[in-house]
Amino acid sequence: MLAMHTSPLEMPGAGDAGGLNVFVREVSERLGSRGIEVDIFTRRRDDTTPEIVDMAEGVRVIHVDAGPPESIEKEAMPRLVGRFANAIAGRMRDYDLIHSHYWLSGAVGLELASTELPLVHTMHTMAAVKNATRADGHRPETDEREDAEKAIVAAASVLTANTPEEARELRRHYHAAPSQIAIVHPGVDLHVFHPCNRPASRERLELDPDAQIVLFVGRVQPLKAPDVLIRATAELLRADPTRPLKVLILGSPSGPQPQWAATLPELARELGLSGVPDRPDVVTFARHVPRDELQSWYCASDLVAVPSYNESFGLVAMEAQACGRAVVATDVGGLRHAVLRERTGVLVDGHAPEDWAAAIGSVLDDQPRRLQMERAAAGHAAGFSWDNTASAMIEAYCAAVGLRRL
Numbered sequence: 001m002l003a004m005h006t007s008p009l010e011m012p013g014a015g016d017a018g019g020l021n022v023f024v025r026e027v028s029e030r031l032g033s034r035g036i037e038v039d040i041f042t043r044r045r046d047d048t049t050p051e052i053v054d055m056a057e058g059v060r061v062i063h064v065d066a067g068p069p070e071s072i073e074k075e076a077m078p079r080l081v082g083r084f085a086n087a088i089a090g091r092m093r094d095y096d097l098i099h100s101h102y103w104l105s106g107a108v109g110l111e112l113a114s115t116e117l118p119l120v121h122t123m124h125t126m127a128a129v130k131n132a133t134r135a136d137g138h139r140p141e142t143d144e145r146e147d148a149e150k151a152i153v154a155a156a157s158v159l160t161a162n163t164p165e166e167a168r169e170l171r172r173h174y175h176a177a178p179s180q181i182a183i184v185h186p187g188v189d190l191h192v193f194h195p196c197n198r199p200a201s202r203e204r205l206e207l208d209p210d211a212q213i214v215l216f217v218g219r220v221q222p223l224k225a226p227d228v229l230i231r232a233t234a235e236l237l238r239a240d241p242t243r244p245l246k247v248l249i250l251g252s253p254s255g256p257q258p259q260w261a262a263t264l265p266e267l268a269r270e271l272g273l274s275g276v277p278d279r280p281d282v283v284t285f286a287r288h289v290p291r292d293e294l295q296s297w298y299c300a301s302d303l304v305a306v307p308s309y310n311e312s313f314g315l316v317a318m319e320a321q322a323c324g325r326a327v328v329a330t331d332v333g334g335l336r337h338a339v340l341r342e343r344t345g346v347l348v349d350g351h352a353p354e355d356w357a358a359a360i361g362s363v364l365d366d367q368p369r370r371l372q373m374e375r376a377a378a379g380h381a382a383g384f385s386w387d388n389t390a391s392a393m394i395e396a397y398c399a400a401v402g403l404r405r406l
């Protein structure tokens with residue numbers, strides 16, 4: 001398994017660590033528990049990290065030297081693809097297939113094509129889709145990336161798609177053959193994320209028991225659009241200055257414009273949402289938290305907002321629902337699959353702050369509706385276990401190597 005730019009050992013919400021890390025870790029652990037040996041190759045980012053880490057039964061994370069042993073911007077990674085591939089080529093065992101994650105690892109998979117092993121690839125995000133949905137002023141994905149993705153699609157034995165929507169995007173933008181695509185839904189760890197008591201969670205986190213709490217979880221970057229949530233918050237308070245609203249933005253800067261995250265506290269101040277004398281801040285920022293603490297934050301909230309410009313699935317939306325929380329999300333990509341419209345949450349068309357304010361307000365102010373959504377959300381998420389994901393992935397692997405599951 002190839003995860004060049006980020007490691008499954010890293011904490012989601014920091015740097016480039018996010019849903020991909022969770023996906024690789026959770027699927028690999030379950031493959032290992034079923035007797036499938038998995039070696040995950042990732043670039044070394046710290047010279048104190050052991051070369052090989054036994055992550056789980058039958059699963060090893062192997063740190064490969066390619067470039068300096070330090071964090072490198074993802075945009076500088078393409079020049080290291082050849083070095084990363086060469087380092088792996090010298091360590092190839094008797095593998096049955098290669099599974100690459102994200103386009104950088106897919107490019108490494110192409111470099112390893114001489115092994116004649118089947119290539120399974122998971123895009124996670126696609127340049128063509130990101131460019132089609134990006135906001136004005138946000139940096140576009142490069143032609144280099146889009147060309148590499150086209151080559152990966154042409155070479156891969158199997159492409160796994162998170163949702164039917166992503167499968168359609170693979171066909172539409174990259175002309176993937178329908179027979180080449182296997183739909184493998186991501187999952188949620190139902191042992192970690194499950195319904196829990198809201199008042200107790202607020203007490204544990206020292207949050208106002210009477211506030212209307214809206215939570216944002218994720219990497220703080222333009223793609224995730226926390227600025228839209230901040231502007232929507234201002235709209236809500238403009239309509240009702242007495243609303244006891246609290247917005248928590250949980251995550252760390254990431255992406256090609258890390259300085260962008262620093263503009264958000266200033267935006268909150270400009271809109272009168274923080275830094276006002278003798279008034280508690282409405283919008284507060286906190287860095288990412290460990291995975292085992294995240295459930296309490298979901299459970300403490302009244303709803304979770306996912307205003308992303310695009311998501312191939314939306315693990316945050318699914319984790320929130322597993323904790324029994326309604327979700328307000330953008331009507332794009334995999335979020336259309338992760339959130340059941342008007343049953344487990346609300347899908348918003350576009351990113352106009354007034355539309356987001358209306359959607360959030362409609363959930364916060366209708367308690368019977370919100371409680372009904374919360375019950376439905378937990379039931380919906382219960383069908384998305386990582387065990388099911390691993391089973392579907394094994395089917396995709398068998399297709400890649402020409403076997404039939406009995």
